[in-house]
Amino acid sequence: MVKKSNSLIAFFKTIVLYFTLLIVLIPFGIVVMNSFKTTQKFIESPFSLPESFKISNYVDAFQSMNFMQAIFNSLILTVGSIVIIVFFSAMTAYLFARFKWKVNKILFFAILSSMALPFQVLMIPLVILYGEMGLLNMRPTLMFMYVGFGLPLGVFIFHGFIKGIPYELEEAAFIEGCSRLRTFFVVVLPLLKPVMVTLIILEVLIIWNDYLLASLILQSPNLRTLPLSVFNFFSSYSVDYAPLMAGLLMAMVPVLVLYLILQKHIIQGLVDGALK
Amino acid sequence: MRQNKKLKNIGLFLLFGGPTLFIFSAVIVIPFIFGLYLTFTNWSVATGDSTFVGLSNYAEVFTDKDFLTSFWFTIKYVFACLVFANFFAFFIALALTSKIKGKGLLRTGFFTPNLIGGIVLGYLWQILFSRVMPYLGDQYNWGIFEKSWLGDPDKAFWALVVASVWQLVGYLVIIYMAGFASVPKDVLEAASIDGANYFQGLRKIIIPLSIPSIIICFFLTITRAFLAYDINLSLTDGGPYNSTEMVSYHIVQKAFLSNDFGAGQAEAIVLFLAVALIAITQTYILKKREVEA
Numbered sequence: 065m066v067k068k069s070n071s072l073i074a075f076f077k078t079i080v081l082y083f084t085l086l087i088v089l090i091p092f093g094i095v096v097m098n099s100f101k102t103t104q105k106f107i108e109s110p111f112s113l114p115e116s117f118k119i120s121n122y123v124d125a126f127q128s129m130n131f132m133q134a135i136f137n138s139l140i141l142t143v144g145s146i147v148i149i150v151f152f153s154a155m156t157a158y159l160f161a162r163f164k165w166k167v168n169k170i171l172f173f174a175i176l177s178s179m180a181l182p183f184q185v186l187m188i189p190l191v192i193l194y195g196e197m198g199l200l201n202m203r204p205t206l207m208f209m210y211v212g213f214g215l216p217l218g219v220f221i222f223h224g225f226i227k228g229i230p231y232e233l234e235e236a237a238f239i240e241g242c243s244r245l246r247t248f249f250v251v252v253l254p255l256l257k258p259v260m261v262t263l264i265i266l267e268v269l270i271i272w273n274d275y276l277l278a279s280l281i282l283q284s285p286n287l288r289t290l291p292l293s294v295f296n297f298f299s300s301y302s303v304d305y306a307p308l309m310a311g312l313l314m315a316m317v318p319v320l321v322l323y324l325i326l327q328k329h330i331i332q333g334l335v336d337g338a339l340k
Numbered sequence: 341m342r343q344n345k346k347l348k349n350i351g352l353f354l355l356f357g358g359p360t361l362f363i364f365s366a367v368i369v370i371p372f373i374f375g376l377y378l379t380f381t382n383w384s385v386a387t388g389d390s391t392f393v394g395l396s397n398y399a400e401v402f403t404d405k406d407f408l409t410s411f412w413f414t415i416k417y418v419f420a421c422l423v424f425a426n427f428f429a430f431f432i433a434l435a436l437t438s439k440i441k442g443k444g445l446l447r448t449g450f451f452t453p454n455l456i457g458g459i460v461l462g463y464l465w466q467i468l469f470s471r472v473m474p475y476l477g478d479q480y481n482w483g484i485f486e487k488s489w490l491g492d493p494d495k496a497f498w499a500l501v502v503a504s505v506w507q508l509v510g511y512l513v514i515i516y517m518a519g520f521a522s523v524p525k526d527v528l529e530a531a532s533i534d535g536a537n538y539f540q541g542l543r544k545i546i547i548p549l550s551i552p553s554i555i556i557c558f559f560l561t562i563t564r565a566f567l568a569y570d571i572n573l574s575l576t577d578g579g580p581y582n583s584t585e586m587v588s589y590h591i592v593q594k595a596f597l598s599n600d601f602g603a604g605q606a607e608a609i610v611l612f613l614a615v616a617l618i619a620i621t622q623t624y625i626l627k628k629r630e631v632e633a
Contacts, residue, residue, distance in 0.1 A: 077435045082442075084432065085449045088506065091464055092452070094472060110472045152360045159356035163349075171361065178368050182567050182615060184588055184608045188595045189371035189378060212367020215360050244352060273457025275570045276588075280596070291459045295574070298463050305467055312464055319455045327448050334454075334511065335518050338556055 099310040106305050118306075125297065125311035133286060134293040135318070141203065141278075141289060142271045145210035146264055152211070153218025153263075154256055158248055160219065161226040172223070175216045183213070183277065191280050206281045210274075214267050221337075225259045226252065265326070265333035272319060290315055379606040384599065397606035406582070407607055410590040411614075413497070417586060418565040418618075420501045421508065425561055426554070428505065429512030434546070436513065437520045447517070451510035458570025465503040466490065466575050493583035496576050500584060503575055504565065512557045519553025520546075551630045558622050566615045587611050 098106040099121055100114035125131070160172045190209065191200070199205045229252065237247040275291040282288065288296065294315050301308050323330055379397050381390045401407055432450060436443055453461070470488045477485030489495035527545060547554075569588035572578065578585040578593075585593075591611065595604030 074439060077438060078440050081432065081435055081440065081446055085446055088450060088453065088509075091468055091506075094468065095464060107471060107475075110475050152363070155356045156360040159353065163352070165349075165353075167353075168357075171357070174369075175360075175364060178364070178372075180616060181368070181372065182563075182608075182612050184567060184569075184591055185375060185605075185612045186368065186371045187592075188601055188605045188608065189375040190367070191596070192378070192383070192601060193371060193374060208363065209367050212363045215364055216368075219360065245355065248356075269455065273459075275457060275459045275573075276592070291457050291570075294459055294463065298574070305471060308463070309467065312460055312467075315460050316456055320452070323452070323455050330455075331447065331451060331514055335514055338511075338515050338560060 095309045095313055098306060099313050101306055103304050103306040106309075121307040121310035122314070124307040125314055128301065128307070129293045129297045129311055129314070130285070130288070131293070131314060134288055134290045137203070137287060138272060138289040138291075141207055141210065142268060145207050145214060145271055146267050148207075148211045149214040149218050149267060150260060150263065153215045154222045154253060154260075155248065156215075157219045157222030157226055158252060161223050162231075172219070175219050179216045179220070187277065187280060194281075200281055201283045201287065203282075203287060206278060209277060209281070210271050213277075214270070217266065217337075218263050221259050221263050222256060225256060229255055259336075261329055262333040262336050265330050266337045268322075269319075290318075375605050375609070378602055379609060381602050383601045393602065397602045398610075400603050401606050401610050404603070404607075406585070407587075407590055407594075410585045410587050413584065414566060414586045417497065417500060417504075417568070418562055420497075421504050421565040422558060422561045424501065425505045425508040425512055426557055429509045429557065430516055430554075432509065433513045433516035433520060436517055447514065450513050453507045453509075454511045456507070458568070459574045461503060461507055462571040462574025465499065465506075469499050469575075490576060491580055493580055496580060496584045500571065500575060503571060504568065507571075508561060508564065511560070515557055515560075516550065516553050519550045519556075523549045548629065548631045551626055555623050555626045558626065559619050562619050562622065563615055566611070566618075 094110060097112075097114060098110060100117045100119070101112075102118065105112070105115075160168045194200055194205055233251055233255075234247050237251050242250065273291060274289075275295065278289050278292055279295070282292065285296075294311060297311050298308060380392055380394060382393050382397075383390045436446060440446070456464075469490050473485040474488050476482055477487070489499040523546060527549070567588055568586060569592065572584065572586045572589045576584040578589055587607070588611070591604050591607050594600050594607065598604075
């Protein structure tokens with residue numbers, strides 16, 4: 065009797081969960097379906113299946129968003145920033161974890177505290193200061209800032225991990241005549257791989273999707289990242305919904321593909337990131 | 341010999357810490373200090389003017405009607421997101437923790453909206469609210485969807501909440517699930533054998549034991565919602581009639597459209613203090629209810 069009611073509850077739960085999931089995913093479905101129709105057809109019947117697969121919306125969006133350029137810009141900024149963040153923050157975390165000097169403790173505390181600052185507190189001074197130096201509207205400036213905002217998280221994540229690595233491993237390398245720097249790159253860095261994945265995932269989602277900072281630093285159309293070009297596309301197309309939906313889908317696909325490949329790592333990475 | 345060692349240590353420090361400290365100072369420390377200075381001046385890029393004006397920028401924050409309106413609007417938005425996102429996430433996670441077919445698929449699916457940036461997300465919902473839902477309202481005579489939610493100040497608020505909750509839930513689900521995994525199964529079993537019914541078990545056992553994950557989820561929701569900007573820009577653009585301007589949106593407008601940098605920065609500082617205060621208070625209050633299994 066108990067068993068039967070339990071399995072009934074489980075069945076009921078499953079139904080409710082899948083139904084909820086369906087509701088959550090419907091917005092994606094609507095965009096996919098209607099990106100193949102004309103705007104007219106979309107307005108008349110947004111839930112009908114497309115009669116034919118009109119790819120002209122995609123061609124339209126591809127050109128108006130300057131899609132290849134935008135993808136290229138986003139990719140350069142994301143990859144470049146993250147490579148620098150990983151190297152510099154791992155080195156500094158190593159310094160803080162292995163040398164317990166007073167100055168290191170103070171700096172570590174300062175870097176950790178900075179993570180509490182919201183971006184909104186820094187955006188106005190950043191624009192003024194870098195504007196005065198004539199550094200706005202340049203990709204390297206934006207990359208420099210992404211690195212600055214990413215380093216604290218990196219130092220934090222790596223520090224916790226390096227503390228748990230036995231020092232004997234490094235000592236063995238010293239005895240063989242390895243310098244500190246070489247030891248770091250050859251012995252320590254490879255061991256950081258698991259947390260490195262976490263850091264990279266968190267930073268990809270932050271930098272790839274960033275709109276506000278990029279919009280404040282970059283003005284030239286040819287420097288636009290994907291979110292900036294989506295914004296611009298929507299401002300200029302306003303009510304021509306079909307190509308807009310094709311554009312939305314194109315903007316979502318890169319991250320969704322990455323998610324399908326790395327979903328376990330991504331979910332684990334975000335859980336770890338949040339629990340810290 | 342000792343001097344040599346000291347020199348070596350300085351070299352080591354600069355090699356391993358130098359680049360990070362340089363960038364950290366240039367992007368965070370100096371702008372933060374300059375930002376504080378900015379709030380005491382009437383800085384203007386056009387005139388190069390920067391007279392010291394004391395606390396008048398802060399006084400302006402509390403007399404700026406638009407700021408206060410946006411602040412109150414943001415508080416309501418944060419509260420609504422907090423309640424709905426956590427309610428749904430908690431029960432979805434709870435259901436997902438039992439024996440269910442396709443657990444992985446469900447978790448993956450619920451999480452998907454989280455990968456999308458605020459701009460794309462806001463435009464996606466803008467199309468749904470302005471075209472798809474009114475179509476449903478028309479077709480099936482659903483009064484609530486008859487007109488676009490984005491054209492009505494009260495409903496535009498709920499449009500923002502719906503889109504934000506849609507995104508947040510998946511993230512909170514995985515955090516709650518990680519938390520439930522640490523609630524020992526035998527405690528729950530013991531409760532049901534003692535004749536406790538489901539809701540008693542929930543109230544007396546599951547919720548108290550998941551306080552740590554509740555704290556994290558509340559913290560995440562509060563900070564994310566308080567600082568929301570992208571979704572505000574793309575979904576409602578502050579409209580209709582500036583009724584849905586949130587604090588971040590207001591600050592960006594004030595600083596970069598009105599060029600009122602000192603006052604804008606003072607508002608940003610007030611926003612920061614408010615978020616910190618609320619986030620810390622909730623952690624403190626909930627921490628006191630924490631129990632050990």
